[in-house]
Amino acid sequence: MTTNGDFRLPQTRGFGETARRDRWWVQPTVVFLALSAFIVYATFRALENGYHHYEGGGAQYLSPFYSPLLFDVPGDPSGHAWFGDKPSWWPALIPFFPAFFILWGPGGMRFTCYYYRGAYYKAFWADPPNCAVGEPRKGYRGERSFPLIMQNIHRYFFYPACAFIAVLAWDGFVATRFTGADGSTHFGVGLGTIIICMNAILLGGYTFGCHCMRHLIGGRLNALAGKPIQRACYDCVSALNKRHMLWAWSSLVWVGFTDFYIRMCASGAWTDWRIF
Amino acid sequence: MPKATFRIWRGERGDGAWVDFETEVSEGMVVLDAVHDIQAEQAADLAVRWNCKAGKCGSCSAEINGMPRLMCMTRLDTLPLDEPVTIEPMKAFPHVRDLVTDVSWNYEVKKRIKPFKPRPPDAADGTWRMAQEDVERVQEFRKCIECFLCQDVCHVLRDHHKHDSFIGPRFLVHTAGLEMHPLDTEDRLADLKEKQGIGYCNITKCCTKVCPEHITITDNAIIPLKERVVDEFYDPIAKLFRIFRPKKTE
Known part of the structure; x- marks a missing residue:
């Protein structure tokens, strides 16, 4: 028999201390790197203020990072802007980045999402770094007080997120409309069409499977018997919610890829593959 | 039969130390079986709470290789036996003795x-x-x-x-x-x-x-x-x- 130190209970372990034998640090590290990469790329694209729409071969593709496009980027008419050019009243001293008008919506939805909260509390705050692993801080206030009590605002990001899904679905439809040489529009499908439609589907799966939607659609009630439509909706949302993490990551990666694809096409580096 | 080492935290009311026990293991064994063998052959005074051995009473909770698990539902063939298997009492409750805490x-x-x-x-x-x-x-x-x-x-x-x-x-x-x-x-x-x-x-x-x-x-x-x-x-x-x-x- 041998002895190896001692401790008291309940004990508090130091940062990263654990008896776990598995590679517990892999998951938070991957989350940290993936979310950081996305934030850096999205910020870069919003600040880049260009390459967000593509008209090659008659296509009408719009990047989801800029959709809905409220105002065109100065000097870059796209045909997608809801209100046309940059408003004349816009102060000259404030830089004009149309992406920032809308990125607060999906950004806020994801920042306050229950899945992402659990993921980034671990990856960015180490609170805890992973299950049964020691933390760097002794104090803890959780989501009971400011600032994290603000996470309860989640549903107020969810409502506009639903509208964003409708807009992105419309973008998918528009991506099936190609302009011919004579100026008329006709149905067509390019690789970009599929990418943009897939983006709307994945974001829809993420948004409509969120815990907030599940609560609002029926989870808030204790009895759904006798309400077959509401029951069906609740079951449907619950089915999406079971894979919420998968929807969250696949939609995040795909929305970034969609923007990247359109950027590469718009910059001339790639040519959209027209399927028919 | 092959042998494996079990590193069990032993002590009373928070004071104690790790103690290594070597015991024979065979196919189908769970961690609680090994603890019982150790109790029967090497440490008759080892305190461990258990009851049903079927994952239904919730008595044999402990931390195995750092993760909270039921000892009776943790098969040895799911653990790496080339290094000591650590077994500790739960951390969120006051310690009583060895693997037993006051819940x-x-x-x-x-x-x-x-x-x-x-x-x-x-x-x-x-x-x-x-x-x-x-x-x-x-x-x-x-x-x-x-x-x-x-x-x-x-x-x-x-x-x-x-x-x-x-x-x-x-x-x-x-x-x-x-x-x-x-x-x-x-x-x-x-x-x-x-x-x-x-x-x-x-x-x-x-x-x-x-x-x-x-x-x-x-x-x-x-x-x-x-x-x-x-x-x-x-x-x-x-x-x-x-x-x-x-x-x-x-």
């Missing part, structure tokens, strides 16, 4: 939760009517065997010792089972927010990961309760709608 705090917490309060009977014979589909939702929460592994892994209790202001995942599941019951008329939301500290949960999902009954604690119990607390206390539009909606019928 009585949990029973005190349970007493503080408002009990089931059904609406008046639906029929003259004193019985109620409810749809199976509505009861199914809370059936999941009734699978809990009170092993308290979820309490042990929850960092709010384990690392921050918020036992006075947070009831932990086990009792959030218990509260969900009452609060979401189709016959229940009690309102526990103010208690959840103020006294029971649901806001401390930061959704790490560790409780769900360690649950031996595979209850979806976070997604099906805690988050729905959090959403109900939002309805009640943080959502001005929901508050407005509530003015026009009748409360739970008694």
